[in-house]
Amino acid sequence: MDNERLIKSSSRVKAHGEVFTPKRIVTLMLDQPELQEPLHSLSATFLEPSAGEGAFLVELLKQKMAVALSKSTSATTYSRNCLIALSSLYGIEYLEDNVEMLVMNMITTFNQLYVQDITNFAKKPNQHVLESAKVIIRTNMAQGDTLKYVNADGKPILLSEWKQVDGKANLVQRTEYTFESIVNESGPTNTVAGETEEMDLFAGSGFFEEKPKAKLHRYKACRWTDIYKQEIENLP
Numbered sequence: 001m002d003n004e005r006l007i008k009s010s011s012r013v014k015a016h017g018e019v020f021t022p023k024r025i026v027t028l029m030l031d032q033p034e035l036q037e038p039l040h041s042l043s044a045t046f047l048e049p050s051a052g053e054g055a056f057l058v059e060l061l062k063q064k065m066a067v068a069l070s071k072s073t074s075a076t077t078y079s080r081n082c083l084i085a086l087s088s089l090y091g092i093e094y095l096e097d098n099v100e101m102l103v104m105n106m107i108t109t110f111n112q113l114y115v116q117d118i119t120n121f122a123k124k125p126n127q128h129v130l131e132s133a134k135v136i137i138r139t140n141m142a143q144g145d146t147l148k149y150v151n152a153d154g155k156p157i158l159l160s161e162w163k164q165v166d167g168k169a170n171l172v173q174r175t176e177y178t179f180e181s182i183v184n185e186s187g188p189t190n191t192v193a194g195e196t197e198e199m200d201l202f203a204g205s206g207f208f209e210e211k212p213k214a215k216l217h218r219y220k221a222c223r224w225t226d227i228y229k230q231e232i233e234n235l236p
Contacts, residue, residue: 023055030059040067042084043164049146051091053101057141058109060089065113075121079129080170082114083224086133087162087172091141092179096152099143106137131228136162142179149180156180156214165221172227174219 030039038044042064048056064085072078089106093099110133118125144150144157151157157179165171220231 023059027059030056030063039063042068042071042081043088045088045090047090047092049092051093051098051102051141053098054091054105057089057091057102058105061086061106061109062113064088065110065117069117069120072121075118075126078118078121079114079126080224082110083129083132083136083172083227084162084164086110087136087140089140090159092144092146092157093141094143094145096143099141103137103141106141107134110137126225128225128228132225135228135230144179146179149178149183158214158216162227168221170223171221172224173221174227176216176218178214178216 029035038046039060046057046060051057065082068081068085069078072081091102093102111130114129114133115125139160142157142159143152146157149157158176159179159182161175161177163173163175165173218233220233222229222231
């Protein structure tokens with residue numbers, strides 16, 4: 001695209017090293033042979049740690065929704081497959097104005113493709129799918145510093161896992177984790193439905209410094225199309 005914008009301002013380049021990836025480079029990178037298998041899997045996850053306004057994630061969403069369509073035989077399966085594909089895409093972006101655009105671009109892309117392609121199976125889109133997609137996008141697209149694992153408020157970056165309930169294709173379980181625990185592969189132990197507290201050794205002035213506590217939740221298992229309800233599971 002001749003008018004494709006690669007920078008917003010020279011001051012942002014100097015302050016944050018912000019340069020957007022050209023669409024042709026995005027296409028070239030996603031065409032690599034090693035990415036073809038995960039791109040054709042609805043549940044294979046992708047994380048863009050410096051997501052910008054969504055150049056990679058929007059293209060990933062387009063490709064995954066095409067796969068969702070090819071694997072569907074009804075409005076019900078297409079709706080579910082679209083949400084599964086969407087739930088596999090994660091983005092973290094440092095600058096808050098970019099995150100706002102990222103979320104908007106993901107919502108717009110999902111809505112356009114879903115409304116367009118659901119006509120293969122039904123007369124009108126399921127509004128619960130569109131509302132559930134918004135929840136997934138706003139949850140999976142986080143603001144924060146991927147190197148420090150925290151958001152603008154200094155609190156841990158939180159991401160949610162969207163896991164199909166064993167033996168029940170229509171049901172999904174949402175569980176929150178800190179991004180740091182995911183990177184360190186510490187898993188869900190002592191991170192669900194409670195407050196976690198972690199310490200950095202010799203941080204800052206050389207003394208122990210307590211990190212902000214993260215309130216994490218586990219949500220009730222529900223239908224993919226009912227994610228928008230965001231019902232929290234009450235654990236002891």
